[in-house]
Amino acid sequence: MKLRQLFTLDGVNLELESESKDDILKELIQLLDLEEKSEAILFKTLKRRENLGSTGIGKGIAIPHCRSLVVNELRLAYGRKPGGVDFNAIDGEPVYNFFLIVAPPLEVSNQYLPVLGKIAQFAKDPDIPGKLTEMEDPQDFLDLLEDRAP
Amino acid sequence: MTAAADRARMDPQLMLLLELQDLRAQRKELAESEQAGQVESEHFHIDPTAAGQELDLKIAELEGELDPGVRARYERILPSRDRVVVPVINGVCYGCFVSIPTATAGDQESHTDVQGCEHCGSFIYILG
Numbered sequence A: 001m002k003l004r005q006l007f008t009l010d011g012v013n014l015e016l017e018s019e020s021k022d023d024i025l026k027e028l029i030q031l032l033d034l035e036e037k038s039e040a041i042l043f044k045t046l047k048r049r050e051n052l053g054s055t056g057i058g059k060g061i062a063i064p065h066c067r068s069l070v071v072n073e074l075r076l077a078y079g080r081k082p083g084g085v086d087f088n089a090i091d092g093e094p095v096y097n098f099f100l101i102v103a104p105p106l107e108v109s110n111q112y113l114p115v116l117g118k119i120a121q122f123a124k125d126p127d128i129p130g131k132l133t134e135m136e137d138p139q140d141f142l143d144l145l146e147d148r149a150p
Numbered sequence B: 001m002t003a004a005a006d007r008a009r010m011d012p013q014l015m016l017l018l019e020l021q022d023l024r025a026q027r028k029e030l031a032e033s034e035q036a037g038q039v040e041s042e043h044f045h046i047d048p049t050a051a052g053q054e055l056d057l058k059i060a061e062l063e064g065e066l067d068p069g070v071r072a073r074y075e076r077i078l079p080s081r082d083r084v085v086v087p088v089i090n091g092v093c094y095g096c097f098v099s100i101p102t103a104t105a106g107d108q109e110s111h112t113d114v115q116g117c118e119h120c121g122s123f124i125y126i127l128g
Ligand SMILES: [Zn+2]
Pocket: B093, B094, B095, B096, B097, B098, B117, B118, B119, B120, B121, B122
């Protein structure tokens, strides 16, 4: 399945407002529109993953990800923080673009790891950070995926 | 208590069980999926072995915080089932795929008690 098919307009926010890593994670989680209790669990699980090592892969991009019981299908969201935020990224630079990926513990289609790999591959394309900065509305994000993402 | 605060309230033991379930899912994936280790090390520079050990420590720590009764039941379920906590989706327990009586499901709405599926014994968490 192509990445474009896994994102919806509701799951895209080009103006994240948070100024800290924790708050960015919470703001991204809100894009998934879960119950408050589920949001709290997901935040803890994502934090545990970040504690193993930041998902900030460099070049201003982070891909927070985990499996969690609180979703019943693979869920993705994208957020952009125009001023950037310190995310303890591998290169020590601020992060501007966040791709959130959450999968249930068991998936029939087993898409989680392949999708995680595809996002990382897409994000590492040298053109992409610049294109992400230029986007003006959420539809531009979906169009970019359509054009450029595996 | 405000309605919002009430919605956000969760039994701390259920919270622990859910956290444990999620950590166990990550742990299992790292242990069993070569692809998981590959993706984590290639893109995120994670050492899968060290990450697995760190998760084991965290899991043991959280298990230590379970109340004795919950802990005993947790340990009873663990050897026979992959998952200790299972979601209930549209009234169906995803541990055994049996319909849970509406009354039981209704009681779970508040998530204030740690409850289990009467059929398979798994701890349950109502989803959507
Ligand atoms: Zn059951």
